[in-house]
Amino acid sequence: GSPEITETIQTPIRDAFEKEYPDIKVKLMFVAGGQYFDKLLTMIAGGTPPDVFAFHETFKLDYPTRGIVLNLQPLMERDNFDLDKYYDISVDPFKYKGDLYGLPWGGTMTLVTTFYNMNLFDEAGVSYPDETWTWDTFLDSAKKITKEVKGRTTQWGFCSDKGLPWWTNFVWQNEGSIFNKEGTKCTLDEPAAYEALQWYADLANKHGVSPKPSYSADMGGMMQMFTTGKVAMVNGAPWMVPTFKTIKDFEWDVAVPPKGKTRACLVCGSGFAISPDSKYIDASWEFLKFA
Numbered sequence: 001g002s003p004e005i006t007e008t009i010q011t012p013i014r015d016a017f018e019k020e021y022p023d024i025k026v027k028l029m030f031v032a033g034g035q036y037f038d039k040l041l042t043m044i045a046g047g048t049p050p051d052v053f054a055f056h057e058t059f060k061l062d063y064p065t066r067g068i069v070l071n072l073q074p075l076m077e078r079d080n081f082d083l084d085k086y087y088d089i090s091v092d093p094f095k096y097k098g099d100l101y102g103l104p105w106g107g108t109m110t111l112v113t114t115f116y117n118m119n120l121f122d123e124a125g126v127s128y129p130d131e132t133w134t135w136d137t138f139l140d141s142a143k144k145i146t147k148e149v150k151g152r153t154t155q156w157g158f159c160s161d162k163g164l165p166w167w168t169n170f171v172w173q174n175e176g177s178i179f180n181k182e183g184t185k186c187t188l189d190e191p192a193a194y195e196a197l198q199w200y201a202d203l204a205n206k207h208g209v210s211p212k213p214s215y216s217a218d219m220g221g222m223m224q225m226f227t228t229g230k231v232a233m234v235n236g237a238p239w240m241v242p243t244f245k246t247i248k249d250f251e252w253d254v255a256v257p258p259k260g261k262t263r264a265c266l267v268c269g270s271g272f273a274i275s276p277d278s279k280y281i282d283a284s285w286e287f288l289k290f291a
Helices: 003-020 033-045 073-078 088-094 118-124 135-145 164-173 191-205 213-218 222-227 238-244 281-290
Strands: 052-056 103-111 113-117 147-149 152-155 233-236 252-255 267-274
Touching: 003 281, 033 052, 052 281, 088 103, 088 267, 103 238, 113 118, 118 135, 135 191, 164 191, 164 233, 222 233, 222 238, 267 281
Parallel strands: none
Antiparallel strands: 052 267, 103 267, 113 233, 113 252, 147 152
C-alpha cells in the first residue's frame, strides 16, 4: 500500500508500544509498496537491515532458506508464547518446515471482500449485498445500477481489475484452484478455474457492468473510481479503508462476497519478521508480540 496509508495504521501501534515499553524506541520507515522489497534487499545486502520488517507470505520459501529472516521458534518456546490468539490461516503462511519465521498483524493481513456504495444501491432500488447473494444476484444488481447516457456508460455496477487479489475469489467460489496442492503446477487452465475467469471477464466484455481494466486504469484505478462514485462495487481489502473513510459524498459499507458454487475469499498478507543480524533481537521480539 501507500506509505501514507501504512503510516496511518502503524504509527498508533508504535506509540502504544513505546508507552508500554518506555525503554524501547521504535523508528518507523515507510516505503511505497512497489519499491519496498527492492529497498529491503538493498539494505540487507548493504549490511544495514532493519531490525523488524514486513515479510510477505509469498516469500515463505525464499527468505528462511536465504537466512533473511530469524527463526522465531526458539524465542516462542522460551517465552511460552501462545499462538492460540491468532487464526491458523493467519499464522500458517509464516511457518517453514514447522518453525515460525514471522507473526501476522492486522494492518497487513488482507481479506478480499466487497465494498459497496449504499447511495447508488438506494437510487437503483436494489437491496444491499448480504449473505444470500449469489453470482446471479450480484450480476443482476450490477446491471440495474449500471447507467448509460446517449449510448455511453457513465456509471457501473462493479469495477473488475486484472490484479491478482481481485479475481481469485471467483476462482475459488467456482471450486477451482490456482495451483495444485503441492504448489508445483498452475491449474488455471482447468475447467472450474477457466469458467470463473471467463465469467469475471464477461462482467466487462459481455455484460458491460464493469469498465474494462484499461479504462479504469486511465481513470485512476478501481479505488479512484469507487471514491468518486463512478462504480457501485469493488473487491477490496482492509488497507483501502483509510482512503474510503475520507469519502464525503456518499455512504459505503462492506459485505461478504457473493456465493458461487461455494463461498470463498482470499486471505493473505504480511507479517513482521526479525533480521538475524539485528543487535536488538529481544526488543524486536517484544515488538512483534505486541503488534
